[in-house]
Amino acid sequence: MAAAPSSLASSHLSRLADLRRAAAVATPAVPQQLRIGCSRRRAQRVVAMAGSGKFFVGGNWKCNGTKDSISKLVSELNAATLETDVDVVVAPPFIYIDQVKNSLTGRIEVSAQNVWIGKGGAYTGEISAEQLVDIGVQWVILGHSERRHIIGEDDEFIGKKAAYALSQNVKLIACIGELLEEREAGKTFDVCFTQMKAFADSISNWADVVIAYEPVWAIGTGKVATPEQAQEVHAAVRDWLKTNVSPEVASSTRIIYGGSVNAANCAELAKKEDIDGFLVGGASLKAPDFATIVNSVTAKKVTA
Numbered sequence: 318m319a320a321a322p323s324s325l326a327s328s329h330l331s332r333l334a335d336l337r338r339a340a341a342v343a344t345p346a347v348p349q350q351l352r353i354g355c356s357r358r359r360a361q362r363v364v365a366m367a368g369s370g371k372f373f374v375g376g377n378w379k380c381n382g383t384k385d386s387i388s389k390l391v392s393e394l395n396a397a398t399l400e401t402d403v404d405v406v407v408a409p410p411f412i413y414i415d416q417v418k419n420s421l422t423g424r425i426e427v428s429a430q431n432v433w434i435g436k437g438g439a440y441t442g443e444i445s446a447e448q449l450v451d452i453g454v455q456w457v458i459l460g461h462s463e464r465r466h467i468i469g470e471d472d473e474f475i476g477k478k479a480a481y482a483l484s485q486n487v488k489l490i491a492c493i494g495e496l497l498e499e500r501e502a503g504k505t506f507d508v509c510f511t512q513m514k515a516f517a518d519s520i521s522n523w524a525d526v527v528i529a530y531e532p533v534w535a536i537g538t539g540k541v542a543t544p545e546q547a548q549e550v551h552a553a554v555r556d557w558l559k560t561n562v563s564p565e566v567a568s569s570t571r572i573i574y575g576g577s578v579n580a581a582n583c584a585e586l587a588k589k590e591d592i593d594g595f596l597v598g599g600a601s602l603k604a605p606d607f608a609t610i611v612n613s614v615t616a617k618k619v620t621a
């Protein structure tokens with residue numbers, strides 16, 4: 318496993334605070350233009366979206382909530398009107414997953430926010446993929462920037478987790494994304510492609526994988542990527558999949574965007590060709606806002 322940095326939480330937390338402060342004042346530069354798709358690829362995408370590539374919206378509740386607040390959130394989600402042609406998933410903290418599983422409508426699937434790298438055993442504080450399956454959890458989020466940059470998880474460790482989770486039939490929300498300083502240094506694609514390679518080396522069944530592009534400078538900062546910035550990276554990641562995995566996987570894999578998505582900005586993002594949904598943090602804790610984000614699929618349909 319990856320060695321965690323010694324001064325772990327405090328140095329990483331202050332580094333994250335610095336990054337978020339920097340993000341609040343800096344306007345991230347758009348990376349060098351990549352040749353973006355041809356009409357043939359566009360045609361493949363429309364076919365793919367009409368088939369297996371359903372719009373996908375995940376709510377990452379992170380380390381938030383109490384028994385009471387989660388009970389209220391679940392009741393409101395159960396009562397919300399959600400477009401039918403969207404896959405909807407929520408990721409509560411581990412300790413509330415059973416509560417959520419027992420009270421949430423079957424319309425919404427449940428994800429964990431982490432999992433151990435292999436079979437369970439003497440691993441204090443960890444949760445295994447087998448245990449997730451045991452309580453009916455269908456998904457896991459891996460590679461999230463908070464785990465990469467605060468906890469210190471690296472690509473190798475994340476790749477092991479991904480391979481084992483998939484081997485146990487737990488589906489994967491695979492997160493990638495660059496820091497502000499990496500974007501400003503023109504390294505956005507390099508960083509995302511390196512993270513993609515670590516995932517791809519661990520994945521044999523792409524049908525069980527959703528890619529989440531979450532630029533770190535946009536997470537929890539209120540500074541959302543512009544639709545053009547997000548589209549540019551999504552298209553580049555899809556091109557990477559085409560070259561490095563297969564054209565079929567490139568056209569059928571959902572690539573969702575995360576980072577300060579809210580009820581007001583989701584529709585413009587959803588209109589972009591290569592944005593197949595969202596991974597939502599803060600706004601997923603408010604059921605009406607989360608429902609609006611789920612229902613932004615209608616903006617996509619108008620565009621198509």
Ligand SMILES: O=C(CO)COP(=O)(O)O
Nearest residue numbers: 377536537576577598599
């Ligand atoms: O990290 C995120 C989802 O995984 C995004 O968080 P925010 O929506 O709060 O920026």
